[in-house]
Amino acid sequence: MDVTLHLAQDPEADALLGRSPLAALVGMLLDQQVPMEWAFKGPATIAQRLGTDDLDAHEIAAHEPEAFAALLSQKPAVHRYPGSMAKRIQQLCQYLVEHYDGDAEAVWKDVATGKDLVKRLAELPGFGKQKAQIFLALLGKQLGVRPTGWREAAGSYGEPDSFRSVADITGPESLVKVRAHKQEMKAAAKAAKASGG
Numbered sequence: 001m002d003v004t005l006h007l008a009q010d011p012e013a014d015a016l017l018g019r020s021p022l023a024a025l026v027g028m029l030l031d032q033q034v035p036m037e038w039a040f041k042g043p044a045t046i047a048q049r050l051g052t053d054d055l056d057a058h059e060i061a062a063h064e065p066e067a068f069a070a071l072l073s074q075k076p077a078v079h080r081y082p083g084s085m086a087k088r089i090q091q092l093c094q095y096l097v098e099h100y101d102g103d104a105e106a107v108w109k110d111v112a113t114g115k116d117l118v119k120r121l122a123e124l125p126g127f128g129k130q131k132a133q134i135f136l137a138l139l140g141k142q143l144g145v146r147p148t149g150w151r152e153a154a155g156s157y158g159e160p161d162s163f164r165s166v167a168d169i170t171g172p173e174s175l176v177k178v179r180a181h182k183q184e185m186k187a188a189a190k191a192a193k194a195s196g197g
Contacts, residue, residue: 003143006171009037013044021104022055022096023047024143026089028135028166029126034080036166036175042078046089049074057102061093091125108145114153117145133157137167 003018007027016023023043031039047055049071060068068090072082079085093102100106107124111117114136121132137157139145151158157165163177 005040005142006175007036007040007166007169008044009172009175010041010044013041016044016047016054020054021107022057022093024138025092025096025104025107025124025135026055028131028138029088029092030079030085031131031166036169036178039079040166045076045078046072057093057096057104060090061097061102063090065090088126095125108139108147111147113148114140114150114158117147117150118153134165134167137165141167142170 005014005017005024007017008014017027017040018024020043026043026046027040030042043055046060047053050059052059063071065087069083069086072078072086072089096102096104096107107120108117111120117139118129118132118136121127121135122129124132127135133154134157136150137154140150140154140158151160154167156162157167162168163174163181165178168178169175
């Protein structure tokens with residue numbers, strides 16, 4: 001894995017996401033209740049604060065929980081909820097150590113079908129069905145991981161030329177389109193709720 005992603009809109013952070021499977025998973029985990037760029041810059045900030053140029057699942061899993069939470073809480077905080085996200089990142093890393101010997105790429109390496117891959121992703125701590133589908137779409141669209149049926153398994157996020165999620169962000173223009181789509185979805189959901197639907 002060594003591609004250029006544009007999710008953090010920061011060259012160093014994006015370079016890490018493109019070469020480190022664990023950084024990409026952690027960025028996806030952080031992508032909730034904060035702007036996308038903030039979430040995907042998080043792995044680079046964590047690596048920097050750990051004094052390294054990459055993330056290591058064994059190291060993070062074994063880190064003292066309070067110290068790891070403090071690391072994420074330093075200003076600027078890695079997330080709006082640094083304490084709970086520190087716990088989730090450690091849970092993710094512990095799961096990867098237990099099930100994949102700490103190798104994040106092993107989650108998708110040698111998977112035969114998109115259906116199997118979305119199932120594996122959804123089993124990761126902090127990943128539900130939607131997050132698993134979005135990450136599968138990111139793997140397929142930008143990272144060249146395309147098991148049989150990956151687009152179908154990714155649902156609407158796998159559709160070509162759509163601007164629904166981080167899977168579709170390739171630069172500032174597509175970021176604007178994805179953000180506009182998300183705003184439309186929120187407005188539609190709000191309107192449906194207001195009308196009792």
